[in-house]
Amino acid sequence: MAEKIFGKKVGKEVQAGDLVIASIDCAMGQDGTTPLAIQSFEEMNAQSVFDPGRIFFVIDHNAPSPMESVSRLHDRMRAFAQKFGIQVFDVGEGVCHELMVARGLVVPGDLVIGADSHTCTYGALGAFSTGVGSTELAVAMASGKLWFKVPETIRINLQGKLGIGVFSKDVILFIASYLGADGATYKAIEFHGPVIERLEVEERFTISNMAVEVGAKAGLMIPDSKVISWVQKRSRRTFEPVFPDDDAHYAEVIDIDCSLLVPQVALPHRVDTVKSVEEIGEIPIQEAFIGTCTNGRAKDLEVAAKVLAGKKVATGVRLIVAPASREVFLQALQMGWVEEIIKAGGVFVTPGCGPCVGTHQGVPGDGWNVISTANRNFKGRMGNKEAFIYLASPATVAASAIEGKIADPRKYL
Amino acid sequence: MTVELKGTAHKFGDDINTDYIISGKYKFKTLDMNELAKHVMEDIDPEFYQKIKPGDFIVAGKNFGCGSSREQAPRALLAAGIRGILAQSFARIFFRNAINCGLLVLECDTSGIQDKDELEVDPLAGKVIDVTRGKVIEVRPLPQVMIDILSEGGLVNYFKKYGAFRGV
Numbered sequence: 001m002a003e004k005i006f007g008k009k010v011g012k013e014v015q016a017g018d019l020v021i022a023s024i025d026c027a028m029g030q031d032g033t034t035p036l037a038i039q040s041f042e043e044m045n046a047q048s049v050f051d052p053g054r055i056f057f058v059i060d061h062n063a064p065s066p067m068e069s070v071s072r073l074h075d076r077m078r079a080f081a082q083k084f085g086i087q088v089f090d091v092g093e094g095v096c097h098e099l100m101v102a103r104g105l106v107v108p109g110d111l112v113i114g115a116d117s118h119t120c121t122y123g124a125l126g127a128f129s130t131g132v133g134s135t136e137l138a139v140a141m142a143s144g145k146l147w148f149k150v151p152e153t154i155r156i157n158l159q160g161k162l163g164i165g166v167f168s169k170d171v172i173l174f175i176a177s178y179l180g181a182d183g184a185t186y187k188a189i190e191f192h193g194p195v196i197e198r199l200e201v202e203e204r205f206t207i208s209n210m211a212v213e214v215g216a217k218a219g220l221m222i223p224d225s226k227v228i229s230w231v232q233k234r235s236r237r238t239f240e241p242v243f244p245d246d247d248a249h250y251a252e253v254i255d256i257d258c259s260l261l262v263p264q265v266a267l268p269h270r271v272d273t274v275k276s277v278e279e280i281g282e283i284p285i286q287e288a289f290i291g292t293c294t295n296g297r298a299k300d301l302e303v304a305a306k307v308l309a310g311k312k313v314a315t316g317v318r319l320i321v322a323p324a325s326r327e328v329f330l331q332a333l334q335m336g337w338v339e340e341i342i343k344a345g346g347v348f349v350t351p352g353c354g355p356c357v358g359t360h361q362g363v364p365g366d367g368w369n370v371i372s373t374a375n376r377n378f379k380g381r382m383g384n385k386e387a388f389i390y391l392a393s394p395a396t397v398a399a400s401a402i403e404g405k406i407a408d409p410r411k412y413l
Numbered sequence: 414m415t416v417e418l419k420g421t422a423h424k425f426g427d428d429i430n431t432d433y434i435i436s437g438k439y440k441f442k443t444l445d446m447n448e449l450a451k452h453v454m455e456d457i458d459p460e461f462y463q464k465i466k467p468g469d470f471i472v473a474g475k476n477f478g479c480g481s482s483r484e485q486a487p488r489a490l491l492a493a494g495i496r497g498i499l500a501q502s503f504a505r506i507f508f509r510n511a512i513n514c515g516l517l518v519l520e521c522d523t524s525g526i527q528d529k530d531e532l533e534v535d536p537l538a539g540k541v542i543d544v545t546r547g548k549v550i551e552v553r554p555l556p557q558v559m560i561d562i563l564s565e566g567g568l569v570n571y572f573k574k575y576g577a578f579r580g581v
Contacts, residue, residue, distance in 0.1 A: 017555055021578045032441050036484055039444055044572045052499040062441045069442045117482040117506055133484035133510035135568045139578075147558055147578050174557050182476035186505050215479060215504055270428070357481075376480060378432040380456035 001187040001220045001245045005128040006150045008242065009111050016152040016251075025110040026054040027140045030096045032061045032357070033115035035073040036134035038080045043143060047065075050144030052085035056105060058096035059088065060352040066360040094325025094351045097209065097293035098123040102325060106233025108223035109242045113140055118293050118375065120211045122205035125231060126223030126241050128188075131212065148250075151188045151217045152251040153172040154179075158195035160259030165410035167303070168199055169295055169373065169393035173254070173264035176213050177274035183213030187251060190244060195258045196221055201230040202297045209294045210375050213271045263409060266391035269379040275395060277408045286368040288313075288401035290346075290394050291322030291354040295373035298331050300324075300394040305337035307398035307412040313345030314404030321346050322354025322360045346401070358383025371400045417535050420468040420520075422543075423461070424528035425454075429473050431507060433457050440485040449485055450493035467494040470534065472526045474500065476505020487511040497534060499523050499541060511523035512559045515567035520553040536563070541543055 007014045009022040029037055034057055049055055057077050065071040074091075081088045089099050097118055101107050108126035112119065115137040121231045122129035132146070140146050140270035156172060189211050204221055211219025221227075223241040231239070263277040282381060289294070290304050301323060321341055329351050332338045338348065349355075355362030356374040364370050365385035370382060370389045377389035392400070395409035402412075435561040439452045454461040471477075471490070477500035478486060487510050490498070497517030503525070511518040517536055526532070530545040555563070558578065565571040 020556060021580075032437070033482060033484065035444055036488075040569050043569045046572075061437075067442065073441075073444070115482055115484075117480065121483075131482040131506050133482055133506060133513060134508065135484060135513045139568060139572055142572070143577055145578065149556070181479055182502060182504070185476060185502060186551075215476065217505055357441075359437055359441050363438075376432070378430050378480060380436050380438075383431050383436075383438045385456040 001126070001190055001242055002065060002128055002151055002153055002218060004035065004242045004244070005109060005111055006148065008109065014150050016150050018150045019147060020150060021145055021147050022111055024113050024140055024144055026056065026105060026112050027137060028056045028058065028096055028100055028114035029137050030061050030116050030118070031059045031063065031077060032209060032297060033134045033137065034077050034107040034296045036143070037074060037115055037137040039380050040135040044138060044142065046138070046142035049086065049141045050362065055086045055141055056100065057086055057088045058093070059090050060095050061353045061357055062359045063091040064350060067350065092326060092350050092352065094328070095293045095296060095353055098297065098324035100327070101125060101205065102327060103229065104237065107231050107235050107239035108227060109235050109240045110288040113146060117123050117212045118209050119409060120216065120219045121205050121209040123208040123211065124201065124217040124221050126221060128218050128220065130217050130393045133384050151186055153188045153190055153320045154184055155190045155192060155250040155253045157194035157253065157255045158191060158258050159255060160195065160296065161198065162195060162258055163185045163259065165395055165413045166261050166263060167393040168203040170264040171195065171258060171259055172207045172210040173266050173274050174261060174305065176266065179214040181214060181270065181272045183214045184211070187216055188218040188220055189216045190220045190261055192222065197224065200227055200299065202299055205297070206294050213375055226229065233346065263393060263396045265396065265406060266377055268377055268388040268390065271375070271377060271391065277406065278298055280406050282392065283369055283406040285317055285371050285400055285405060286316070287364050288317055288319045288397050289355055289362060289369040289374065291324065292356045292374045293324065294375040295325030295394050296322055296328065298328050300373065301328065301332045301337045304398040305340040306392045307395055307409055308344035308346065309340045311344050313401045317400040317401050318362070319356060320349060322349045323351045325351050347359035355382055355398060357381065371397050371406055373397050417533055418468065419531070419533050420470045420496055421466060421528050422470050422472040422524065422528060422530040422532050423464065425471060425473040428476045428479055430482050431486040432480055434478070434486040435483065435489045438484055446488045446492035449489040453489050453493045462493055465494045468496045469494060470532050471495055471498045472523050473498065474523065475502045477503050479504035482506045484510045484514065487516040488514050490549035491516050499526070499535055512562050515563065521550045542553035
């Protein structure tokens with residue numbers, strides 16, 4: 001699929017390993033990376049952007065601003081966007097990777113770059129999307145083009161059927177432990193099989209989102225009929241989906257039977273050090289976080305509300321919830337999920353990245369154990385190097401919040 | 414022409430991520446790389462910034478620079494005085510970012526290099542000499558486009574000069 005998307009963009013057949021200069025369909029920047037991109041853009045003496053309708057800025061990582069220096073950087077983004085007619089999703093609109101897909105900005109067959117490593121999320125729609133740095137965003141904004149090495153592809157066939165209480169997050173955590181943090185470096189991954197086919201589109205994003213945690217450049221899935229109708233509901237763009245050839249060449253093919261998979265937990269401070277919830281033992285927790293570009297979507301809040309309904313968050317645990325977008329928040333309100341979560345003792349923060357990257361809204365204390373639905377648990381990630389971060393599905397996080405220790409969600413579902 | 418660079422090795426392990434290189438709690442606040450430089454590697458080696466002499470090298474295992482796409486990571490290392498990184502392998506976004514801001518990234522067998530070894534690096538010849546151990550280490554060559562970007566001192570200058578990517 002990667003070769004076919006790049007081939008389409010450069011107008012000739014390409015193979016893994018080829019270096020190409022390709023036109024991009026859209027470019028995204030967030031508030032941690034865009035100010036530096038603007039600085040590079042100005043240092044290059046670039047005078048215009050290639051197409052303001054294909055560039056999107058999102059203020060989500062540090063929003064609302066916790067301090068004046070951040071407010072100045074946000075204003076710099078707003079001023080640049082206004083000058084060139086670029087759309088800004090401002091404070092509270094949501095996480096960049098939710099907005100890019102839910103607002104219909106990315107469609108199957110696209111080539112997308114974003115100055116954020118989790119840009120690979122859109123692979124679930126059959127788009128080749130990948131993270132770049134700020135200066136590459138600047139060049140892409142100015143010229144509409146970027147150079148790429150066409151990657152080789154690892155095909156992962158996810159066989160079987162997920163049991164109750166086992167979610168796409170558990171699948172990708174298992175894959176992370178299987179491949180390791182650099183198991184797919186410089187390669188694309190294609191996720192196939194009945195497990196993917198059965199997942200709803202928004203559950204699939206969780207898997208593509210974390211492709212970068214094994215080093216992958218992209219995490220692609222087939223744009224099947226579910227994807228096509230999902231995108232058609234949200235986007236006015238016309239599109240040409242790309243499918244892998246039947247005789248496509250893969251660097252490696254991996255088969256995983258997911259039928260026996262149980263809820264998974266990544267241990268501090270590595271995403272690829274994973275244990276099943278059954279073998280994790282007694283781990284008391286002080287903070288539980290549900291949200292992020294990995295697991296802050298409607299289905300995530302729905303399952304959290306289901307687990308928490310009629311229960312109480314354990315004494316000594318802070319449960320923080322950050323919906324992935326304003327729309328997700330509204331839906332959760334209308335469906336009564338917000339009420340269930342608040343009654344149980346949870347607290348909601350602004351739609352956006354929440355405490356995931358350690359800039360605000362829930363920095364843990366020394367020695368705390370945090371269980372989070374995010375995608376990274378590096379030491380210091382949430383702003384305190386003395387804290388310990390565990391990663392799991394929203395159901396596992398909600399169950400853990402109730403019990404005050406890492407807990408198996410299956411008895412609540 | 415040869416460009417020979419000399420510096421001391423600072424050894425790190427595998428999978429050094431960009432959160433370790435420069436923590437998110439600092440990088441969102443400022444574009445002042447000299448300020449960010451004071452905090453490089455802080456969460457895994459609080460004294461690291463004090464140890465760096467201008468021109469030094471970081472020597473690491475596999476997958477250096479994994480994690481976030483923050484270009485502040487290579488830029489802060491440069492501002493801290495680090496001239497280049499030698500690693501068994503790099504995460505792809507960091508690798509591109511480093512080249513784009515003019516930080517040398519050399520893929521080579523780093524297993525024999527010890528902390529505080531004196532190194533001589535000749536990036537054009539693709540060669541590292543571990544002076545302390547008297548060993549020559551071959552470096553995996555870069556694609557031409559990356560050599561061109563590095564030769565201009567980074568992507569800003571490259572783009573200023575050429576206005577587009579030249580044939581790759």
